[in-house]
Each structure stands twice: as C-alpha cells, then as structure tokens.
Amino acid sequence: MILSDSRILEEIEKGTIIIEPFKRECLGTNSYDVHLGKYLATYKSRVLDAKAHNEIEHFEIPKDGYVLYPGTLYLGVTVEYTETHGHVPFLEGKSSTGRLGIDIHATAGKGDVGFCNTWTLEISVAQPVKIYAGMPIGQLIYFVVEGKIETMYNSKGNAKYNNKTTRPVESMMWKNRF
Numbered sequence: 001m002i003l004s005d006s007r008i009l010e011e012i013e014k015g016t017i018i019i020e021p022f023k024r025e026c027l028g029t030n031s032y033d034v035h036l037g038k039y040l041a042t043y044k045s046r047v048l049d050a051k052a053h054n055e056i057e058h059f060e061i062p063k064d065g066y067v068l069y070p071g072t073l074y075l076g077v078t079v080e081y082t083e084t085h086g087h088v089p090f091l092e093g094k095s096s097t098g099r100l101g102i103d104i105h106a107t108a109g110k111g112d113v114g115f116c117n118t119w120t121l122e123i124s125v126a127q128p129v130k131i132y133a134g135m136p137i138g139q140l141i142y143f144v145v146e147g148k149i150e151t152m153y154n155s156k157g158n159a160k161y162n163n164k165t166t167r168p169v170e171s172m173m174w175k176n177r178f
C-alpha cells in the first residue's frame with residue numbers, strides 16, 4: 001500500500017515523516033516532489049574499483065545551468081532532507097525528467113525505515129541535457145511496512161548513508177566485507 005496525500009500529511013503532523021523544506025504544492029496525489037540540490041559530483045577516476053574507496057569531486061551547478069553528457073555517472077543530491085520512521089520511502093523519477101532522458105537512480109530506489117538524510121541521486125542521461133539547481137527531479141513515495149522492524153536503519157551499525165549531508169555521497173561499497 002502506498003500512502004495517499006492526506007496520509008502523508010498525517011504522518012508529517014505526527015513527525016513520523018519529515019521533509020525539509022516542505023511545500024504543500026509539492027505534494028502530489030500519492031507522492032512528494034523532490035528537487036535537485038546545487039551540488040553535483042563525479043568520480044575522480046574513470047575506472048572504478050568496487051573494493052576501493054572511489055573518491056569524488058564536488059562542484060556547484062552554475063546559476064545558468066550545467067550540461068550533463070552520456071557516459072558519465074553524476075551524483076546529485078536532493079534539496080530535501082527527509083526522515084522516515086514508520087514507512088518504506090522510495091525515490092522515483094518523474095515522467096517529466098524521464099522524458100528528457102534523465103535517469104535519477106541507477107539501481108537503487110528503495111529507502112529504509114529509519115533513513116534520515118538527503119537522497120543521493122545516481123544520474124545518467126540519454127543525450128546531452130542542461131539541468132538546473134532547484135528543478136523538480138524526482139518524487140518520494142511511501143509504502144506501508146508489514147511486520148515489526150528489528151533493526152532500524154538509523155541504529156544499524158552498518159548504515160552507510162545516514163550521516164547528515166547536503167552533498168552527494170559516493171559509494172561506500174568498500175565498507176562491505178566480500
């Protein structure tokens with residue numbers, strides 16, 4: 001089950017869903033629109049190593065926009081900081097971004113119960129496209145979770161992406177033992 005607009009509002013009232021900043025006009029029928037933050041990042045190395053800590057460099061999107069090109073993975077970040085304490089948040093694209101050939105996640109759309117942070121976007125594009133800080137970039141939807149949560153994401157010793165930030169965060173795969 002996906003939360004409706006009125007249920008999302010109820011959860012916000014209770015404090016079990018936090019979206020900052022929150023604007024009523026960004027609330028859709030059963031989703032909330034999130035926006036592209038001003039920081040982007042790319043990996044320093046062209047060849048990434050899944051066992052290594054691949055470093056990124058951050059840069060700001062200029063006021064008059066920044067052109068993204070195919071063949072490069074850009075890490076972006078939502079303007080919105082979110083907390084979700086009782087539901088499973090999912091980050092989805094928007095039809096309007098998809099129609100511009102912009103993918104906002106490579107494989108991960110699901111969030112965890114207890115995730116408290118801005119969302120890192122794994123951006124790739126089908127053809128060159130200019131993007132702007134503050135543009136609508138995706139939407140959050142909230143699923144009802146079935147069953148008791150034993151380990152909330154925010155208390156999990158190995159939660160890798162819960163350190164509050166306004167910048168995109170690189171892959172922390174290197175922290176996994178494999």
Ligand SMILES: Nc1ccn([C@H]2C[C@H](O)[C@@H](COP(=O)(O)OP(=O)(O)OP(=O)(O)O)O2)c(=O)n1
Pocket residue numbers: 091104105108109110111112113115118119120121122153158159160161
């Ligand atoms: N495009 C996405 C998808 C998810 N997340 C956030 C919300 C999730 O709660 C958190 C962790 O996502 P995953 O569980 O998919 O990531 P991992 O399994 O790699 O990390 P961990 O071991 O920390 O769970 O990252 C994000 O910022 N951007």
